[in-house]
Amino acid sequence: MSETPAIELRGISKSFGPVHANRDIDLVVKKGSIHGIIGENGAGKSTLMSILYGFYHADDGDILVNGEKVTIADSKAAIGMGIGMVHQHFMLVDNFTVLENVVLGAEDSAMLAGGLDRARIELKRLEEEYELRVDPDALIQDLPVGLQQRVEILKALYRSAEVLILDEPTGVLTPPEADHLFKILEVLKNEGKTILLITHKLREIMAATDSVSVMRRGEMVATRETRNTSMEELAELMVGRSVLLRVDKKPAVPAEPVMQVENLSVTDQRGVQVVKDVSFSVRAGEIVGIAGVSGNGQSELLETLSGIRRATGGTLRINGQTIDLGTSTLDAADMRAKSMGHVPEDRHRMGLINSFSEYENSILGYHRDPAYSSGLLMNISAIKENAVAEIEKYDIRPPNPMLKTASFSGGNQQKIVLAREIERDPDVLLVGQPTRGVDIGAIEFIHSRLVELRDAGKGILLVSVELDEIRALADRILVMFDGRIVGERGANADEGELGLLMAGVEDNAKMSVEGDAR
């Protein structure tokens, strides 16, 4: 008899109303191993992990921790059993500091102050041990997503988790950041901790895990030793058909510029200049990719262009009109009126209102469009009709426009946002992290929609921390570092070279790039 497994699930089932999110799931996770879980959007991965973490209660089935049958009443109980979780959608208090978030719920006494000091020391130790550096006094709302995730991991480690569940941890990370994360996971594993890793990236599964389980439509369809399987086999198990793992596109035929940005500078709320004198253009019929480690000004760039954030200076020429961004008071609605669509990087904070139903979210930002009104009132049936059409076209599951968007899985939420922005047929589309948390089948679909939009003569500005994605989609690649565009490369740029640029290594081709942009 081998060692008792760290976690064993037997016959777990869970329904949300008519939706069977989990159906009779068995899972055995060996102690001291990294166990991957993959599956399409909505397959039930997050639900299963939430049951293990006490966030949901299974309708049926048993949970065994270290061979002992347990009931996990809530997350507190899970933490007590040494189970920690980093959620797909972070559970941080935005206006608390990093330190306060780490301590929250684990305060060791009623008086905060002393506890906070002790926590600070412990946090320092964890940060150093695992190289998870974050400023403990920074407010969460000021941190880019990449750093917010570190805080989530620190939170679990601080609670001395033995089993660590990570729900799509690399969705928000750059390849080097992801590599770093996997190094950390390796260290944790060698210390005997057990890791459950949900991801949509088969490369990560192959590189980091010891075994992998595949879910499809609520059921566990296979478990494999990682070394005995391949990406192709896993993809097929997940989707039920063979999947194209590469973007299929013709060379771009760019025409006139549809958007020109000149000398754009942006200062954030702390008074730090985050975008520094940036100039570039996007032509009709091309996808311009902005590569860079998150937090180098890409988010602010997108937000400024889309009218959400104010610039300190610079001009934007769109559709022949010139806008002085330093003095403009145009908001997001005005920019949409200029035929600029925007898929925001963070669908939860910005792209969706999670307490609204799907059909209401399907017109967010376009609600003033006369097509959705009849007289003074909104035309609900027209809105629903449009939502149903988008649901069908984008294969959004479950196909129910009345459901709150909070109840959709991450990938399906992303499809809701993409459908809304792409289907308005904008001349310029700003896209931030379009496939974050999206399964391979859906990535294939989203990428081909973006290429279709390009081929229809639209200009697309794509920001992604996913270098693979940029390389697969973009016709031109701009690299951003520390608020500046530090280099431009063609579609088939060398990955290593881009990596160096992203890390801020000086580019000698830079001068000529700036010449071109004018």
Next chain:
Amino acid sequence: MSTGQLPRWVDYGLIPFVNLAAAFLVSGLVVVLIGENPLEAVRILIWGSLGYGEGIGFTLFYATNFIFTGLAVAVAFHAGLFNIGGEGQAYIGGLGVTFACLALDHIVPWYVTLPFAIIGSALMGAAWAFIPAWLQATRGSHVVITTIMFNFIASSLMVYLLNSALKKPGSMQPETRTFEAGGRLPFLNEVFPSFGFGYAPVNLSLFVALAACVLIWLLIWRTKLGFEIRSFGANATAAVYAGISPVRTIVITMLISGGLAGMMAINEIMGSQHRLLIDFVAGYGFVGIAVALMGRAHPVGIVLAAILFGMLYQGGAELSFEMPNITRDMIIVIQGLVILFAGALEHMFRPAITRLFTPSRAHAAEEA
């Protein structure tokens, strides 16, 4: 777990009912402690408020006030704003009604005066909400603080006005002259004599209140502005992404909210008192908060909650009359308990009820 998982009848029926039952249970204990029979007390309370025409009339009269102030709080809720200045806004709204009535009561009939009274009260109430709204929108000064402060300012201002410019010449009372017929809304007893409302002051403004419910429902759930208000209240970041101006949304929402609170004065001033007098708002503005909470910020819920509080007001008065041991103050304690359980402790029973309903429904689905 989202509340969306619960069946509607549980969310909107069972949970409020359980909260209410708890409030009455605790109230019953208090009654027992005083040495009275709680069942008898409940009988008197219900009979006093619903048992005969005049009682019903009083209940509906109070309910009219609560509908206006409850709607006012609810509209602001939808934008994520907590307007607790209904008291002051209603008080100042009284000026609007009074100006319309004093100017028109001797030249035109009441139905000509009424539209002016509605507009006047809404404008004055809205104006009183404007400065807090503006400060919140542009400076981030919290409306909870500023609207409370404006309640005090309203109170002092009205005392001043009623002791000077507005006072009836030659009178010692701090009140205006009594309006002529053109400044009085008909009592329902005159319109529907068969209901036997007797001397109850319930009047035609009840229908104004109900019309406001329909309009507010349309506004919140069927118009672009309502969509923007709800978007802003649910997720301000997403609202900005959608091109919804926070300043505009905050100001407009607060103006609507203040206007609704101001309209409460129609019922009191034009419908019942027929003159402007000190402290006519008498806490109705604050009770509106409880009404909005209990009614889930939905007009239908607000009407039901308003009637419930109307019953407590009217039945409570009967109760203190019939059972001398139960004083007026005891009634306020009971009202407070209802507010406590229905509003502040709204989430006390919710987790348990949610647990009760989630698994059983899942099993039902399995068997089906």
